[in-house]
Amino acid sequence: MTTTNPPAAVVPPLQKKSTAAGRVRQKLSSRVATVIAIVIALFWTIPTFGLLISSFRPANDIKTTGWWTFFSDPQLTLENYNEVLFGGSASSGQLAGYFINSLVITIPAVLFPMAICSLAAYALAWIDFKGRDWVYIMIFALQIVPLQMALVPLLRFFSQGTEIFGIQLTPAWGLSDTGLFIQVWFAHTCFALPFGVYLLHNFISELPRDIMEAARVDGANHPKIFRSIVLPLITPALASYGIFQFLWVWNDLLVALIFASGGGRDTQPMTVRLAELAGTRGNEWQRLTSGAFVSMVVPLIVFLSLQRYFVRGLLAGSVKG
Amino acid sequence: MATVTYAKASRVYPGTERPAVNELQLDIADGEFLVLVGPSGCGKSTSLRMLAGLEDVDGGQILIDGRDVTHLPPKARDIAMVFQNYALYPHMSVYENMAFALKLRKTSKAEIDRRVKEAAGLLQLEEYLSRKPKALSGGQRQRVAMGRAIVREPQVFLMDEPLSNLDAKLRVQTRSQIASLQAKLGITTVYVTHDQVEAMTMGHRVAVMLDGNLQQVDTPRALYDTPKNVFVAGFMGSPAMNLKTVSLVDGGADFAGIVLPLTREQIEAARTGGDKVTVGFRPEDTDIVAASEGGLPIVVELVEDLGSDANVYGHAEIGGTSERFVVRTDRRHMPNMGETIYVKPRPDKIHLFNAQTTDRI
Numbered sequence A: 001m002t003t004t005n006p007p008a009a010v011v012p013p014l015q016k017k018s019t020a021a022g023r024v025r026q027k028l029s030s031r032v033a034t035v036i037a038i039v040i041a042l043f044w045t046i047p048t049f050g051l052l053i054s055s056f057r058p059a060n061d062i063k064t065t066g067w068w069t070f071f072s073d074p075q076l077t078l079e080n081y082n083e084v085l086f087g088g089s090a091s092s093g094q095l096a097g098y099f100i101n102s103l104v105i106t107i108p109a110v111l112f113p114m115a116i117c118s119l120a121a122y123a124l125a126w127i128d129f130k131g132r133d134w135v136y137i138m139i140f141a142l143q144i145v146p147l148q149m150a151l152v153p154l155l156r157f158f159s160q161g162t163e164i165f166g167i168q169l170t171p172a173w174g175l176s177d178t179g180l181f182i183q184v185w186f187a188h189t190c191f192a193l194p195f196g197v198y199l200l201h202n203f204i205s206e207l208p209r210d211i212m213e214a215a216r217v218d219g220a221n222h223p224k225i226f227r228s229i230v231l232p233l234i235t236p237a238l239a240s241y242g243i244f245q246f247l248w249v250w251n252d253l254l255v256a257l258i259f260a261s262g263g264g265r266d267t268q269p270m271t272v273r274l275a276e277l278a279g280t281r282g283n284e285w286q287r288l289t290s291g292a293f294v295s296m297v298v299p300l301i302v303f304l305s306l307q308r309y310f311v312r313g314l315l316a317g318s319v320k321g
Numbered sequence B: 001m002a003t004v005t006y007a008k009a010s011r012v013y014p015g016t017e018r019p020a021v022n023e024l025q026l027d028i029a030d031g032e033f034l035v036l037v038g039p040s041g042c043g044k045s046t047s048l049r050m051l052a053g054l055e056d057v058d059g060g061q062i063l064i065d066g067r068d069v070t071h072l073p074p075k076a077r078d079i080a081m082v083f084q085n086y087a088l089y090p091h092m093s094v095y096e097n098m099a100f101a102l103k104l105r106k107t108s109k110a111e112i113d114r115r116v117k118e119a120a121g122l123l124q125l126e127e128y129l130s131r132k133p134k135a136l137s138g139g140q141r142q143r144v145a146m147g148r149a150i151v152r153e154p155q156v157f158l159m160d161e162p163l164s165n166l167d168a169k170l171r172v173q174t175r176s177q178i179a180s181l182q183a184k185l186g187i188t189t190v191y192v193t194h195d196q197v198e199a200m201t202m203g204h205r206v207a208v209m210l211d212g213n214l215q216q217v218d219t220p221r222a223l224y225d226t227p228k229n230v231f232v233a234g235f236m237g238s239p240a241m242n243l244k245t246v247s248l249v250d251g252g253a254d255f256a257g258i259v260l261p262l263t264r265e266q267i268e269a270a271r272t273g274g275d276k277v278t279v280g281f282r283p284e285d286t287d288i289v290a291a292s293e294g295g296l297p298i299v300v301e302l303v304e305d306l307g308s309d310a311n312v313y314g315h316a317e318i319g320g321t322s323e324r325f326v327v328r329t330d331r332r333h334m335p336n337m338g339e340t341i342y343v344k345p346r347p348d349k350i351h352l353f354n355a356q357t358t359d360r361i
Helices: A020-028 A031-055 A059-064 A067-071 A079-086 A095-126 A132-144 A147-159 A177-205 A209-217 A222-233 A235-250 A254-259 A261-266 A270-277 A286-309 B044-052 B094-104 B109-122 B138-150 B168-185 B196-202 B220-225 B230-235 B264-271
Strands: A162-164 A167-170 B004-011 B021-028 B033-037 B059-064 B079-082 B156-160 B188-193 B205-210 B213-218 B242-249 B252-255 B258-261 B276-281 B286-289 B296-305 B309-318 B321-330 B340-345 B351-354
Touching: A031 A067, A031 A286, A059 A286, A079 A095, A079 A286, A095 A132, A095 A177, A095 A222, A095 A235, A095 A261, A095 A270, A095 A286, A132 A177, A147 A177, A147 A254, A177 A235, A177 A254, A177 A261, A209 A222, A209 B079, A222 A235, A235 A286, A254 A261, A254 A270, A270 A286, B004 B044, B021 B044, B021 B059, B021 B213, B033 B044, B033 B168, B033 B196, B044 B059, B044 B079, B044 B156, B044 B188, B079 B138, B094 B109, B094 B138, B109 B138, B138 B168, B168 B196, B188 B196, B196 B220, B205 B220, B205 B230, B213 B220, B213 B230, B230 B242, B230 B276, B230 B351, B242 B264, B242 B321, B252 B276, B264 B351, B286 B321, B296 B321, B321 B340
Parallel strands: B033 B188, B033 B205, B079 B156, B156 B188
Antiparallel strands: A162 A167, B004 B021, B004 B059, B205 B213, B242 B252, B242 B276, B252 B258, B276 B351, B286 B340, B296 B309, B296 B340, B309 B321
16 A cells, blocks of 8 residues: 555644743743843852952962952952962972973873773663673762772782782782872772763664664774764763863862872872962962862863764754654 | 575573574575565564674574574674664764675775765765764664664665654655666665565565464465465455455355355365364455345445545445455445445355464365
């Protein structure tokens, strides 16, 4: 029989039904609601704005008056920034060097998990092997383990290796100085994997099966499918995971403190230094304001530059129905 | 170009008892256009995917050009497939979509360019080569999917309901394009569809499947004229054949007192299936006669005027139950609704089936 289906009955354009949800939706998109939203946004920005102004005010002013006095008595100085970034005294900044350390720690600690997670997620989603579901469930379940629990074992793993019943399985890594970077990368990568695999697996397994099969019929093997088909199609997920991991590592204090502190100013990231900046008794807290802004610059850049990968509808036009 | 052979190929999905494809035995000649047709879930798509290498083969063999490919991956089989929903690579332009397979085989740039341009010319896609799939209409996407297969110059084309996502008019148009394209390229093609009109119009031969079993393979004409069993008889043709199981009496088949005469041999053969026989006649193989001539009285329920002729739907009481019938009439004898017409099947066009085994007598 010729399936001459009549064109599906013309669906009336989604009219604003007067359901409860519809009414709320309508109210939320009204002009008043927009104004309220803007006001709230401004209100929430005020503390950050105050921090920004404070960072440019002389140390004495910060300690004696509120940041809003700036409007009646505008006094600006770059002294705080100069002190945190390049200051000579032991307690004052030298953030420039730590800034580099932070970058050295963060970039590999973002790229490694991204690479490993996407590969693992692809394998778990599209390669059939025995026990695949169990492996995935195990990885997923690892998210429950708080990373604080793993700190001591991991530290032992680095410093003494692993042994079971007196048999040495892995040797001690014996890292020191800048070698400690390897420890931090390793630790961050380990802690990032469960969530990354989970996130990317969700995304990759949603790719249409037909595309994968078309590629296989076209003669592509798994590495080729991964590189030519999967990677381009999951850039939005990769970008959001990248940003997430970047912020996490960049702002991390705990892991860095434990695995990278040994190297002193050669390996410590900015967060460790910032925690010390205020002085042992918090007496130098004018430095915190400028320090905070120095550390905020990079995440902002990363966020804004990766934003263009958040593209919707990458899959449009591929498969119908 | 190549022959394709299914040698008792079976597929059993894990966790199921009944095979999705049961010992399929099918020889496809070089350059042949073979259509696999059947209702949904009959195993036609599975058969195709087994040939593509996308589905495991649990028993038997599949040969392409005499070479055993049963356990080879898709890339080692030299086949190209057109998917039902096209499965274009959304991030690649039309050109890249078509060139993808060739690039993987390390074909030279000039050769890729030549082949893609050629296929694009064949499919009227030249002006869209730089577009992404999402900027194309349904029909254009379908042609890109075809083009992706054509540039491969494969041994076998596999097409999995490639027209089912097009609207009716485009489907008819593309149907003839595919058929003529296949004739021009001369590449062995296996085409899956659930639409028996597509099967009849496109295939050199048609294989009808049901529940994983091959029912009959033959030319469209032979399938239409001599269906091997009740299922094939009912499946091929639109409107469907009138198929009724009635009592056998001495002179023939008994339609509520009106006896359809059968030969002695026919009756003998039908007796093996008990005292009933399944009689089939196509709507167009009937004559409307006067009441006195002893036709089957049918009360008209619906008349479909097709312009050149008309399909008349109605019912008749047979053995206490109301049975539905379809007959085709020309325009001059178009009955009205509610009217009773007397219908006589043409005796030489009657199909008889064993009532038990449903096989043709």
